[in-house]
Amino acid sequence: MPLAIVTAISYLLGSIPFSMFIASLYKKDLRKMGTGNIGTANVYRATGRIEAALLALIGDMGKGALAVIMTQKMTSGSQAALALAVFFVVAGHNWPVFLGFRGGRGLATLGGALLILNWRELGTSLIIIILSILLMDRLTGRWRTLSKESESLLPTMTSQVAGRMVGIGLSIVYLEVFNPSVLIIISGGLALVIIKHIERTQKFIT
Numbered sequence: 001m002p003l004a005i006v007t008a009i010s011y012l013l014g015s016i017p018f019s020m021f022i023a024s025l026y027k028k029d030l031r032k033m034g035t036g037n038i039g040t041a042n043v044y045r046a047t048g049r050i051e052a053a054l055l056a057l058i059g060d061m062g063k064g065a066l067a068v069i070m071t072q073k074m075t076s077g078s079q080a081a082l083a084l085a086v087f088f089v090v091a092g093h094n095w096p097v098f099l100g101f102r103g104g105r106g107l108a109t110l111g112g113a114l115l116i117l118n119w120r121e122l123g124t125s126l127i128i129i130i131l132s133i134l135l136m137d138r139l140t141g142r143w144r145t146l147s148k149e150s151e152s153l154l155p156t157m158t159s160q161v162a163g164r165m166v167g168i169g170l171s172i173v174y175l176e177v178f179n180p181s182v183l184i185i186i187s188g189g190l191a192l193v194i195i196k197h198i199e200r201t202q203k204f205i206t
Contacts, residue, residue, distance in 0.1 A: 002074050002075055002081070003075075003080075003081060003084060005074065006070070006071050006074060006075065006081055006084055006085050006088075007084055007085075007088050009067070009070060010067040010070075010071070010084070010085045010086075010087075010088035010089040010092065011088040011089070011091060011092040011097075012092060012097075013063045013066055013067050013089055013092060014063050014064075014067070014088065014089040014090060014091060014092020014093040014094075014096065014109060015092040015093070015096035015097045015098050015099075015103075016059075016063060016092075016096075016098070017038055017096055017098060017099055017103070018055075018056055018059025018060055018062075018063070019038050019039055019040060019042070019043050019056040019059065019060060019104065020038055020099070021059070022043055022047075022052050022055045022056045022059065023042075023043050023046050023047060023052070023056070025052070026046070026047040026049065026052060028046040028047055029046075030042050030043065030046055031102070033045065033046040034046050037104055037105065038096070038099060038102065038103045038104045039056075039060065039103075039104030039105055039107075039108065040053055040056045040057045040060055040104075040108050041053070041160075042104075043056040057108055060093065060104070060108035060109050060112065061108050061109065061111055061112030061115065062112055063089055063092075063093065063109050063112060064086070064089050064090070064108075064109040064110060064111065064112030064113035064114075064115070064116075064189075065112040065113065065115050065116045066112075067085045067086070067088075067089035067113060068082060068085055068086065068112075068113045068116040068117060069116055070085070071084075071085040072116075079181070079184065079185060082117070082185045083184065083185045083186075083187070083188055084188075085113070086110070086113045086185060086186050086188060086189040087188030087189050087192070089109055089113065089189070090106040090109050090110050090113075090188075090189035090192045090193060091189075091192055093106045093109040094106045094192055094193075094196050104196070105193060105196035105197055106189065106192055106193040106196055107164065107168075107193050109189075110186060110189045110190060110193055111125075111126070113186065113189065114182070114186060117182055117185060117186070118179065118182050121175060121178075121179055121182055124171075124174060125167075125171040125174070125175070128167050128170045128171050128174060129163070129164060129167030129168065129171060130167070131167070132163045132164070132166040132167030132170060133160055133163030133164060133167060134163070135163065135166075136160075136162045136163035136166060137160070137163060161197055164197060165194075165197055165198075168190070168193065168194060168197070172190070
């Protein structure tokens with residue numbers, strides 16, 4: 001019964017569309033603006049306000065953090081229960097029941113879960129991902145400049161996603177070497193994040 005409760009509550013927590021709520025305060029509909037993604041980055045694209053993006057980030061991370069805290073209290077920190085909570089809170093964010101199963105990509109929500117599980121590993125992973133995004137942006141800079149002549153948006157829209165994918169991959173390697181127990185717990189949620197990022201990339205390639 002506790003595992004069933006963990007599953008249900010984690011999914012419902014993940015389904016709460018904080019980014020949509022924040023954007024609506026600025027009279028913006030994320031589904032019709034920017035990338036159409038229900039996530040923190042698109043809140044900034046839609047509103048142009050850093051404070052709006054920060055509030056959305058806190059909300060999206062808070063869902064993951066709360067799911068882990070709740071599970072720790074209900075199950076005494078069972079690894080299986082924690083893995084279940086992480087998987088379903090990310091699933092709720094990515095495919096929210098309240099928005100017709102059209103959600104975000106889950107990276108911030110996964111980050112919130114990792115914040116509670118091991119904040120040091122979150123910090124290291126963020127550094128790896130940020131550096132990867134900057135590197136990919138630099139590597140694709142010439143391509144982006146050339147693409148402007150043909151008015152192609154593909155390099156601009158994919159460099160960030162590509163950087164995230166590289167960063168996520170490097171973070172997985174890092175965790176596998178230095179903290180495999182944390183990697184086991186977040187692996188299900190991480191798989192959902194990767195699936196969404198692959199889907200995102202494919203939309204601009206096809």
